[in-house]
Amino acid sequence: MPFLGDKFAATDETLMYKIQQGDEQAFATLVDRHLTPLYNFIYRILNHPTDSEDLVQDTFLRVWDHSQQWKSRENATVSTWLHKIAYHLCIDYLRRRHPIDYLSEEEMEQIPASTQIMDSLQELEVSREVEKALQDLPTRQKTALVLCYYQDLSNQEAATVLGITVSALESLMARGRKTLRQKLQLADLLGEVS
Amino acid sequence: MKRESRIIEPTRLIQLLASYGANPKRWPKEERKAAQQLLKTSTPLQNQQQQALKLDRLLDAVSAPKPALELRARILARLPVPPTLEAGEWIAQWLGNWQFSNWRMATLFLVPLCLGIVLGLSVAGYSQYNLEIQDELADLSVQDEVTLLAFIINLESLP
Structure with a gap:
């Protein structure tokens, strides 16, 4: 029942309707629910803790300011919408952070996989090595993998966040995994796990 | 696809x-x-x-990072302060929320209903009181008439 202190019972969609009416309690509940997953997502794209927190904050404030724009649809859950806002903020941030040497996705994908990894063949723990390999991926490949692998979004939802088709998403993920495999094989990590 | x-x-x-x-x-x-x-x-x-x-x-093997504990408070503190609502706006907003709160709709029906019942009962009580007074008055007038008649008979019967 929505009127009986529905912090745990209310769906994200119900919370959004309430936020559209200016309900701060509903907003706080939405923040509680999505803060950590959203932070994880942004952190994995930016690899910068402080800036990731700033972008999480900006994402939620945008939700508050633009709550009227949200509409419930079959393939557009609140989580998808949040990820989409966060993704666009990440893209803006990356463009601002590298205004001069920013390369387009196409340009970045032309870079041979092996050029960026030779400096990472030190004795680092496995997770750091994999994290670095992930960070070196082109943003869209990385985002596709993070959305499907770590954020547990369905292929449809991930495709919606990126604004592409499911086929294009699969292609991005396959290229991302292939590059990761090459990098981690060079780092001799794929031989370590069986 | x-x-x-x-x-x-x-x-x-x-x-x-x-x-x-x-x-x-x-x-x-x-x-x-x-x-x-x-x-x-x-x-x-x-x-x-x-x-x-x-x-x-x-x-x-990649660990999941955790946000700072104060991040939630920081986000909520940044919310713009809502403007003070006029009475009319408050009612409009209150009514606007009824789709999520069934009790609000129920209240809308119950309040006039209760008022109606209270008013109805008051009017019914007043009517009953009126009837009783009318009965008493009617009794009084009959008694008066009988007394008057008895007085007249008594006068006539005097020598």
Whole structure:
């Protein structure tokens, strides 16, 4: 029942309707629910803790300011919408952070996989090595993998966040995994796990 | 793009492994069963799955970061202060929320209903009181008439 202190019972969609009416309690509940997953997502794209927190904050404030724009649809859950806002903020941030040497996705994908990894063949723990390999991926490949692998979004939802088709998403993920495999094989990590 | 086919080709399964990894839970729902069926029948495909699993395990090794504890408070503190509402706006907003609060709609019906009942009962009580007074007055007038008549009879009977 929505009127009986529905912090745990209310769906994200119900919370959004309430936020559209200016309900701060509903907003706080939405923040509680999505803060950590959203932070994880942004952190994995930016690899910068402080800036990731700033972008999480900006994402939620945008939700508050633009709550009227949200509409419930079959393939557009609140989580998808949040990820989409966060993704666009990440893209803006990356463009601002590298205004001069920013390369387009196409340009970045032309870079041979092996050029960026030779400096990472030190004795680092496995997770750091994999994290670095992930960070070196082109943003869209990385985002596709993070959305499907770590954020547990369905292929449809991930495709919606990126604004592409499911086929294009699969292609991005396959290229991302292939590059990761090459990098981690060079780092001799794929031989370590069986 | 949805693939509803119940049978999938080995090339499609290789694509699934290359894109989504070894865990069937991450494969598209509509193709999962067929892909798993196909996987059972092919050793080369099982080897492919093992290769994909190696990368999955490395990806699993990446730890999940946690946000600072005060981040939640920071976000909520940044919310703009809502403007003070006029009475009319407050009522409009209050009514605007009724779709999520059934009790608000119930209140809308119950308040006038209760007022009606209270008013009705008051009026009914007043009417009853009036009837009683009228009865008493009627009794009084009959008594007066009888007294008057008795007085007249008494006068006439005097010598």
